[in-house]
Amino acid sequence: MLPNRQFLHVGPERENKVQDHPVSTGVPTDPKLPVHDAATIRQMAVTAPDDIELFEVMGAVPLDDSMARYLERLAAVVVPAAGRSGAMPVWYAARIASMDAVAAVLGRIHCRRNAGVDVRCFRIDGGSSYRIAFGDKSVKFRVANDRVERTLKFLPAIEPALLARIFCLHDDDVMLDVGANIGIYSVLAAACGARCVSVEPFPVNIVELRHNIEANELTDRIKVVEKAVGKAAETGRMAYSRDIAGIGAQNIQSSDRFRHGKKRPEISVKIETVDNLIERGEIPAPTFIKIDVDGDEANVFAGMEDLMRAAPPRLLMVETTPDKPTAFKIQFDLETSGFRRVPGDQDKNMYFELEAES
Incomplete structure (x- = not known):
């Protein structure tokens, strides 16, 4: 008792x-x-x-x-x-x-x-897929492995503040999903009416990302960029832990080549800047940016300085390592550029809103 x-x-x-x-x-x-x-x-x-x-x-x-x-x-x-x-x-x-x-x-x-939406998760198709229902809408995702199934089953518990903000998006919003993984948040944003740019360089994730977009008939609302974004247009090396869809910890920083004393496997990836993609008209300027790149977030910001100066988004979420210099610098730079930090969910997720001009 x-x-x-x-x-x-x-x-x-x-x-x-x-x-x-x-x-x-x-x-x-x-x-x-x-x-x-x-x-x-x-x-x-x-x-x-x-x-x-x-x-x-x-x-x-x-x-x-x-x-x-x-x-x-x-x-x-x-x-x-x-x-x-x-x-x-x-x-x-x-x-x-x-x-x-x-x-x-x-x-x-x-x-x-926070969004006026009740979200529920159901196993369907004999367990091969999960359906996420929210309000009067629903989307489905393929269960690629046990990790993906766990994520989908308990989705509301992972990043509820991010979900709440996505459910408030409208058809005049554009979400830039940097580190889209298998597309859960991209698909949800598009189902809410927003246009979405899904940036994902890891091949096994791209396969699931494209499948989930097509399964929900959202190819007209989601553009997939099969590259990483960083501070310059170049070719880089991405280290990863496991070649399995839905697994995070892919990293382009040389400082993260080793885990537990062992060298991690790597692949070659193309890197582009957000500013270049917008300048060439390949993607629209976003109103909401989500960044989840496992330690490379400083380089992502370095490659979108023009955007942040000329047409900043009204909402931004970035995953960082709490209490590290990079996290402090990101918060300082944003708060001195007209953003204010707002309550979120986990300590590693920082949420910022663009303050209205007085």
């Missing part, structure tokens, strides 16, 4: 508590998605063997405000307090504790509150 649970009504008493929190029965527009009525959902929640199982049950059904509040209170008890001091969100503490089902539900609640 966990402490401080007098308000939660667990075990045999949970039924009364769940009945006090009726679940909305909004029917998804996609007929391929499972639909449950309120009675079925309530019964699923009541019969869940324990609290963690309850989060797994609620992970794929609609939530209303009262059930969301109930699950947040429950999470505050079941997620270990260790490491949850200060400003660390409970959903992130749940991820650290490998409580993915809890983190995913809390990530959904974050998206719901």
Whole structure:
């Protein structure tokens, strides 16, 4: 029995508590998605063997405000307090504790509150694909391996602040997705109506990226750039850890050639600058930039100085290594160029908004 649970009504008493929190029965527009009525959902929640199982049950059904509040209170008890001091969100503490089902539900609640969208993830096509439903839209992705499946299954728990911002994009937005990987965020942005430029140089990722774009019939809204972007147009060497789609840690910096004392495999990649791509008319100027390049972010910024000076995006997200000089410099440069840092999700993800001119 966990402490401080007098308000939660667990075990045999949970039924009364769940009945006090009726679940909305909004029917998804996609007929391929499972639909449950309120009675079925309530019964699923009541019969869940324990609290963690309850989060797994609620992970794929609609939530209303009262059930969301109930699950947040429950999470505050079941997620270990260790490491949850200060400003660390409970959903992130749940991820650290490998409580993915809890983190995913809390990530959904974050998206719901900050973007007005409830996002749910379903295995379809006999497990070979996942469908991501949000609002009245849905997209699907091929499950290339176990790592991709885990990412898709618990997508709301990974970067909920990024999801919330993507769900607020419109048809007049252009997203530049630097380090697009298999295209999860590019596809979601395009499904919201935005145009998207997906920059991805790693061959196995490109295969999955193009498949996912075509499977969702978004080839007219997403342009794939099969290159890296950096500070100059050149040919470089990319080190990587594993030749598997969806795996990160591909890096163009020479300082990251070794991992655990062993030299990493490398491939040759073409590198271009964002400024050159825009100047030649190959890509439009973006309104939203996401940068996830595993340590090469300073070079990406060096190659888009003209853009940041002449037509800066209104929103920018960059993944960095926290408390490193590069992260401090990026934040300083952006904040002295008219951007302000805004709340996000993980410490490594920095979010910035362009401040309105007075």
